[in-house]
Amino acid sequence: MKLSALQQSYLNRRSNSFRGSAQLDSAADGSVKSPAAVFWLVLHGVCCLISLVLGFRFSRLVFFFIFSTSATNLYTAPFRGAAEIASHLDVRSTPVTGAADSVPGNMTAVVASSTSRVVVGRHGIRIRPWPHPDPVEVMKAHQILERVQREQRALFGVKNPRTVIAVTPTYARTFQKLHLTGVMHSLMLVPYDLVWIVVEAGGVTNETASIIAKSGLRTIHVGFRQTMPNSWEGRHKLESRMRLHALGIVREQKLDGVVMFADDSNMHSMELFDEIQNVKWIGAVSVGILLHSTDSSATIQREGEEESTPMPVQGPACNATNKLVGWHTFNSLRYAGRSAVYIDDRAPVLPRKLEWSGFVLNSRLVWKDVDDKPEWVKDLDELDGAGEEVESPLSLLKTTSMVEPLGNCGRQVLLWWLRVEARSDSKFPAQWIIDPPLDITVPSKRTPWPDAPPELPSNEKMSDGAQTQDQQINKHSTKTKTPRTRRSRTKRRHDTKVIGVQASTLSVSEQQN
Amino acid sequence: MDFWKWVFFGFLCAALVLRIGAVELGRNQPTERISGSAGDVLEDNPVGRLKVFVYELPSKYNKKILQKDPRCLNHMFAAEIFMHRFLLSSPVRTLNPKEADWFYTPVYTTCDLTPNGLPLPFKSPRMMRSAIQLISSNWPYWNRTEGADHFFLTPHDFGACFHYQEEKAIERGILTLLKRATLVQTFGQRNHVCLKDGSITIPPYAPPQKIYAHLIPENTPRSIFVYFRGLFYDVGNDPEGGYYARGARAAVWENFKDNPLFDISTDHPTTYYEDMQRAVFCLCPLGWAPWSPRLVEAVVFGCIPIIIADDIVLPFADAIPWEEIGVFVDEEDVPKLDTILTSIPPEVILRKQRLLANPTMKQAMLFPQPAQPGDAFHQVLNGLARKLPHDRSIYLKPGEKLLNWTAGPVGDLKPW
Numbered sequence: 001m002k003l004s005a006l007q008q009s010y011l012n013r014r015s016n017s018f019r020g021s022a023q024l025d026s027a028a029d030g031s032v033k034s035p036a037a038v039f040w041l042v043l044h045g046v047c048c049l050i051s052l053v054l055g056f057r058f059s060r061l062v063f064f065f066i067f068s069t070s071a072t073n074l075y076t077a078p079f080r081g082a083a084e085i086a087s088h089l090d091v092r093s094t095p096v097t098g099a100a101d102s103v104p105g106n107m108t109a110v111v112a113s114s115t116s117r118v119v120v121g122r123h124g125i126r127i128r129p130w131p132h133p134d135p136v137e138v139m140k141a142h143q144i145l146e147r148v149q150r151e152q153r154a155l156f157g158v159k160n161p162r163t164v165i166a167v168t169p170t171y172a173r174t175f176q177k178l179h180l181t182g183v184m185h186s187l188m189l190v191p192y193d194l195v196w197i198v199v200e201a202g203g204v205t206n207e208t209a210s211i212i213a214k215s216g217l218r219t220i221h222v223g224f225r226q227t228m229p230n231s232w233e234g235r236h237k238l239e240s241r242m243r244l245h246a247l248g249i250v251r252e253q254k255l256d257g258v259v260m261f262a263d264d265s266n267m268h269s270m271e272l273f274d275e276i277q278n279v280k281w282i283g284a285v286s287v288g289i290l291l292h293s294t295d296s297s298a299t300i301q302r303e304g305e306e307e308s309t310p311m312p313v314q315g316p317a318c319n320a321t322n323k324l325v326g327w328h329t330f331n332s333l334r335y336a337g338r339s340a341v342y343i344d345d346r347a348p349v350l351p352r353k354l355e356w357s358g359f360v361l362n363s364r365l366v367w368k369d370v371d372d373k374p375e376w377v378k379d380l381d382e383l384d385g386a387g388e389e390v391e392s393p394l395s396l397l398k399t400t401s402m403v404e405p406l407g408n409c410g411r412q413v414l415l416w417w418l419r420v421e422a423r424s425d426s427k428f429p430a431q432w433i434i435d436p437p438l439d440i441t442v443p444s445k446r447t448p449w450p451d452a453p454p455e456l457p458s459n460e461k462m463s464d465g466a467q468t469q470d471q472q473i474n475k476h477s478t479k480t481k482t483p484r485t486r487r488s489r490t491k492r493r494h495d496t497k498v499i500g501v502q503a504s505t506l507s508v509s510e511q512q513n
Numbered sequence: 514m515d516f517w518k519w520v521f522f523g524f525l526c527a528a529l530v531l532r533i534g535a536v537e538l539g540r541n542q543p544t545e546r547i548s549g550s551a552g553d554v555l556e557d558n559p560v561g562r563l564k565v566f567v568y569e570l571p572s573k574y575n576k577k578i579l580q581k582d583p584r585c586l587n588h589m590f591a592a593e594i595f596m597h598r599f600l601l602s603s604p605v606r607t608l609n610p611k612e613a614d615w616f617y618t619p620v621y622t623t624c625d626l627t628p629n630g631l632p633l634p635f636k637s638p639r640m641m642r643s644a645i646q647l648i649s650s651n652w653p654y655w656n657r658t659e660g661a662d663h664f665f666l667t668p669h670d671f672g673a674c675f676h677y678q679e680e681k682a683i684e685r686g687i688l689t690l691l692k693r694a695t696l697v698q699t700f701g702q703r704n705h706v707c708l709k710d711g712s713i714t715i716p717p718y719a720p721p722q723k724i725y726a727h728l729i730p731e732n733t734p735r736s737i738f739v740y741f742r743g744l745f746y747d748v749g750n751d752p753e754g755g756y757y758a759r760g761a762r763a764a765v766w767e768n769f770k771d772n773p774l775f776d777i778s779t780d781h782p783t784t785y786y787e788d789m790q791r792a793v794f795c796l797c798p799l800g801w802a803p804w805s806p807r808l809v810e811a812v813v814f815g816c817i818p819i820i821i822a823d824d825i826v827l828p829f830a831d832a833i834p835w836e837e838i839g840v841f842v843d844e845e846d847v848p849k850l851d852t853i854l855t856s857i858p859p860e861v862i863l864r865k866q867r868l869l870a871n872p873t874m875k876q877a878m879l880f881p882q883p884a885q886p887g888d889a890f891h892q893v894l895n896g897l898a899r900k901l902p903h904d905r906s907i908y909l910k911p912g913e914k915l916l917n918w919t920a921g922p923v924g925d926l927k928p929w
Binding site for chain 1: 679680683702704705730731732734735736738753754755756759760763764767768769771772773774793823824844845847848849851852854855856857859862863866
């Protein structure tokens with residue numbers, strides 16, 4: 001087939017655009033312009049002008065009007081040259097506005113062989129009438145994904161998953177809702193069976209009960225006779241005793257599974273729960289220690305000691321053969337003397353040497369009369385009577401060498417330890433429900449609307465106590481004059497914002513903090 | 514007697530070493546063996562079944578070209594170079610051409626790269642022709658059969674048609690001098706001029722180190738339904754759409770761009786390999802040519818390939834039952850792709866995943882260095898071995914000539 005110059009230069013352009021070389025291996029004929037070619041040229045020029053005027057790709061409309069979205073057709077050879085010319089001129093003439101393909105009928109075809117149904121050349125882009133997702137199909141696809149993931153879990157996940165027994169010591173205070181909700185959500189995401197033992201200092205209260213009731217998990221909520229002391233020392237000691245009490249419950253009820261200590265202000269990753277399934281008797285994970293230090297002097301100190309900044313991680317330390325050789329603990333020397341003593345101190349709260357939350361136990365370790373308990377484990381009853389404080393589950397062991405390091409030998413930090421509490425005088429509404437409405441209001445300074453002068457405290461205000469519900473919400477801008485007149489006529493309900501610290505009607509339900 | 518004992522002992526050691534060397538990709542997943550003749554064929558050992566003689570061509574045909582542009586070792590046509598290296602040190606190589614079953618000519622025709630890295634095929638016919646002239650004049654084996662017991666690697670877009678544009682490639686046809694030889698190429702489409710009967714289709718080269726560096730834990734749940742990254746419209750060469758991929762990629766985009774099940778875009782994310790391992794289906798549509806490295810990547814990462822290319826011939830089609838592993842969708846059915854995929858029963862999907870998890874499957878798609886048993890090099894040799902013994906009719910009578918050495922475009926005849 002002879003190649004016209006234009007066709008050749010089309011190929012030239014193509015090769016230029018992505019090959020960067022202008023070599024051609026075929027001989028070029030002299031330029032021959034047939035009348036057909038001239039006709040197409042003229043038609044193409046006309047269509048170009050039309051698209052310039054209309055401002056959009058005229059050709060595409062024509063193309064789609066004339067041709068449905070069905071398969072390609074076969075055309076004979078003469079059209080092929082024209083197509084090349086048209087496409088070539090497309091790009092050369094109007095590269096910016098989008099060239100009009102003036103010859104809509106140009107579907108070239110070079111039939112490779114008579115039996116092939118695949119043709120070379122331009123094809124239509126098949127779009128179905130309503131190209132949007134079908135909700136039924138989306139659901140089916142999600143079911144397929146679910147099935148695939150179930151299969152993956154069966155193949156690669158933990159075989160024979162054990163129940164997770166989470167032990168949480170808690171007590172009712174302002175930040176309890178924040179902390180406990182966090183733990184609750186983490187536990188709700190655990191894909192294994194779970195038992196949540198919540199031990200509450202000061203006895204069972206509705207506060208805690210209402211929070212954990214929403215979890216939908218199997219919970220054991222017990223109270224502990226003592227109330228939580230105000231110092232961190234005392235708190236840590238009491239929490240240890242509460243945890244031992246929970247272990248007693250595990251023993252009593254013969255709960256079977258893996259015991260982990262989920263302190264209510266800690267943050268757990270989901271990988272933790274997968275990892276603890278691997279524990280045989282007692283395991284240790286690395287805990288990240290997050291110190292909330294508001295003390296600016298601490299930062300200055302830190303800069304001076306940069307060379308000795310340790311990792312804020314507590315956990316097992318291994319040697320090169322992944323055997324347990326020791327423990328990483330938190331170096332609290334830098335904070336010596338500046339750490340928090342009382343729960344609401346604005347100073348960093350230090351963890352103990354080894355936190356309970358970094359350990360996981362097989363529940364059978366605390367069972368009574370179990371034959372296959374290893375001999376390096378003490379009985380739980382021995383700890384109860386001990387006068388000394390039980391600092392970590394390691395006290396349950398006669399030798400610490402049998403602790404299994406988890407999480408790639410402690411290299412993965414799977415949970416984070418944090419202690420944040422409110423000021424000791426902070427109050428919060430019972431179960432965080434404002435009912436009845438608070439009567440204390442404080443005037444807001446710098447409102448964007450002009451402040452109305454304070455109303456005189458009138459008796460009607462008192463009697464309207466029930467109706468003033470929307471008063472604090474109602475924030476009409478008031479002018480000085482009209483409200484008075486309005487007030488005399490309209491109902492008092494439209495009285496504007498309540499101002500003045502009517503402290504006499506202090507009736508916030510006080511909770512113990 | 515002692516000597517043979519040592520030989521045996523040495524053989525045992527070698528066998529042990531080879532076992533340890535094989536990379537295990539399908540680690541713990543119970544895999545399904547492709548039962549029947551097809552699956553077993555993948556594990557055949559070609560050593561002892563054939564002998565290959567490698568012609569010693571002057572380095573201007575291979576080494577010097579590679580020295581000029583070492584990028585040839587990393588692009589998807591690198592199979593021709595690695596095959597040469599493999600054969601040089603393989604036990605199937607023989608230095609005695611009289612006992613050889615197959616003859617290999619190491620000429621790197623796909624190594625003339627543009628600054629962008631794309632190979633230019635314009636000099637390739639002349640290079641090939643010059644190489645064949647050399648071997649026919651220096652050794653008698655070409656003239657004995659006019660190339661019928663020779664094989665060449667032509668991994669370019671349309672194989673031995675030596676052009677990137679399909680119409681031009683069809684026009685040129687397969688190089689006349691290669692009409693009797695066996696071609697090992699990546700291109701395969703039924704009833705196409707550029708696919709000769711008896712050719713061996715191979716997968717495009719995908720760098721194994723890069724693939725192994727991006728493996729993620731197998732228990733990561735597969736949460737993407739359909740995954741694809743690549744062009745839908747080739748704006749530089751086909752701005753209107755309709756030429757590129759025969760409009761199939763554009764159809765995919767137009768129909769499914771707002772479908773949440775289809776994670777498709779033209780991005781180049783760094784987590785491309787990791788994402789493929791989190792997907793259930795991976796689209797492998799045609800581009801300018803029907804084949805693409807996506808198929809290799811999908812198989813290695815356990816993602817079921819959805820092949821949208823009419824009449825395509827997939828790599829090692831006689832050894833790998835692609836119908837059971839992938840999903841074939843006609844180009845005209847692309848608008849119904851979501852219906853097709855969601856109506857596949859889950860058991861079928863799980864079965865396909867088990868077949869894909871088979872390590873022999875993954876190994877057969879790769880060209881690792883150094884070569885490992887069951888990899889693509891060995892599959893090529895298996896394919897060549899299956900064509901033996903040669904039919905007596907390929908041997909020509911002395912003086913008989915079947916090939917026309919002056920056929921083809923005039924430009925091809927210029928010496929290289």
